Amino acid sequence: MRIVIADDHQLFREGLKLILSSEPKWSVVAEVASAEELLKTVKAEQPDLVMLDYRMPGGGALSALEYIKKRYSNIxxxxxxxxxxxxxxxxxxxxHADGVLLKEMSAGDMxxxxxxxxxxxKVYSPAVTDELGSLPPDLTAREFQVLDLVLAGLNSQTIAERLNLASKTVENHRYSLMQKLNxxxxxxxxxxANQHGLL
Incomplete structure (x- = not known):
């Protein structure tokens, strides 16, 4: 199995690679430190699995997740x-993540x-399962993407370019999510975002 690790902390990447490489038939074929690098690497390497950190420089982890699941449904x-x-x-x-895991979990559980x-x-850390009660009001996947990039400090024009959307569409999503979150x-x-652990 071919694996790509996406995390901006080299020490964590090296530790995770060591854990995953303990399986005889598993191979970490690439390590990247940004969402942009990840998309290029996925296209080139066609891995079976991506281990993706949520907090990537410049945001974009959720956008990368959605892109990969739509373009490469087998990954x-x-x-x-x-x-x-x-x-x-x-x-x-x-x-549509296939799993959500906390970094604090043991190597064996990983x-x-x-x-x-x-x-x-699908697989989730126990703490994730405990927390996955409904979060009213629900945001759409696209609204979550826009929120992710707004929190990364991107303006609407840059978000529009990143998501390949019209600026007006981004503004509409931004308005909608702000209304829902009051x-x-x-x-x-x-x-x-700070109160709910998104920063």
Whole structure:
């Protein structure tokens, strides 16, 4: 099995590679540090599995997740995070992640989780399952993507270019998600994100 690891922390990448490489038939074919690098690498390497950190430089992890699942439906994507947040977990599952795992889990549990995903089942860390109650109001997958990029500091024009959308469409998504979250401006949105573990 061919694996790509996407995380901006080299030490974590090296540790995860060591864990995954302990399986005889598994091979880490590439390590990347940004969502942009990931998409290029996925196209070139055609891996079986991507281990993707939520917090990537410049944002874009959710956009990369959605792109991979739409363009390469056979590739499994497991999202990794160090933050326990119901809102964050909802973002990942809304974008069709095959698994959501906390970075604090043991090496043994990590390997079991990957094996489970490879059988075609979804897998979540226990803390994720506990937190995945409904988060009213629900945001759409696209609204979560826009939120992710807004929190990364991108303006609407840049987000539009990143998601290949019209600027007006991005503004509409931004307005909609702010209405649903009951915030009036970007400052309040950032405060909401901080309170719910999205920053």
């Amino acid at each position: 499994k994507v497991i999202m990794l995070t160090g933050v326990q947040s119901r809102a964050l977990f909802r973002q990942m599952t809304s974008c 390997l079991k989780a990957v094996h489970t995903v490879l059988t075609g089942k 915030v009036k401006n970007t400052v309040e949105l950032m405060r909401y």
